[in-house]
Amino acid sequence: MQPASSPPSPVNLYDLPRTALGELLAGWGYSAFHRDALWEALYRQQVDSIDALEGLLRPDLVKRLREHSFLRRPAVHHESFSSDGYTHKLLLRQHDGQTIETVLMRFKGRATVCVSTQAGCAMGCVFCATGQMGLARHLSPGEIVTQVLHVTGILRQSGESLRNIVLMGMGEPLHNYDATMEAVDILVDQLGLAIGPRFITLSTVGVVPGIRRLADEDRPVQLAVSLHGATDAERAALVPVGKRWPLDELMEACRYYSEKRKRRIFFEWTLIAGKNDTAEQGHALGRLLQGMDAHVNVIPLNPTVGYGGTPSSPESVRTFQDVLASYGLPSTVRQRRGIDIDAGCGQLKAAVERQRRSLPATPREAS
Structure with missing residues (x-):
């Protein structure tokens, strides 16, 4: 039977x-x-x-x-607001107690949300607070989407609307590919939130199979690739995944994506004083990207407790950009937002955890 x-x-x-x-x-x-x-x-x-x-x-x-x-939505575990009133960071608690970060950033005439795709991250980037904490688990499509719903609810209260979504929060989106893409399908659906695909940007540290899969599936997102170093040794020192997918393999995948999709790729470069902000580094990056349809987002380092580097000076940033321009590479200095509220990836969660550990244990915690 x-x-x-x-x-x-x-x-x-x-x-x-x-x-x-x-x-x-x-x-x-x-x-x-x-x-x-x-x-x-x-x-x-x-x-x-x-x-x-x-x-x-x-x-x-x-x-x-x-x-x-x-229907399951996360609860607000902690939230903070920048002194300028433009950045609102949320630490959201999932049903199993895992916490993730979501950041609402207001700019003139538009609002952007930075969402997480994982609780923690396995990529281990040395200057990233999320990378320093490791991976707890992947998020489901709904756990990604409900971050956006939470923020649209906040914006509706003030008559605002959401324009941009950046998959740049906690986690590596291409390490959680299927759930991330199902979430994108939900977000762009014209009968629902109807977010324009060109207003969704996915940021990866360079997961080569995922980049190629994005190209082959013709996924409707903008692609941003975090480089931070223009040689294998320099990049791997900051981004350990560079040891698995060397630069020649990564750049081949990026060219494949750009040529197949007919899309520009945004390359992200965190400028760290004395590490990767020199004119020599700028020339190395220019040679690496020369001939590609590329745009470089330069980002002065957002300091974290677990990394001793400091952000580049404004003079070093300008020099770096001038070098890139000599190779015909456009660049933009990404606006640093929410520094006073630990708005960088993983920083709020790390700060809340440090605060919790510093408090006297309750009888239940001590047992």
């Missing part, structure tokens, strides 16, 4: 792109009309519970959803 099969586990609706949501509902006998009504309730009206669907969907569908699905 065959043992009875257990019923399927309830599904978090935020984890499902619209096609997958339609497949779920079709299995219950509902049409694409009902799928789209549910989708618009989730992402246009932004309901946050199954109960809130009452009156928006057929009662029998709400009953099914209550029995076989759920």
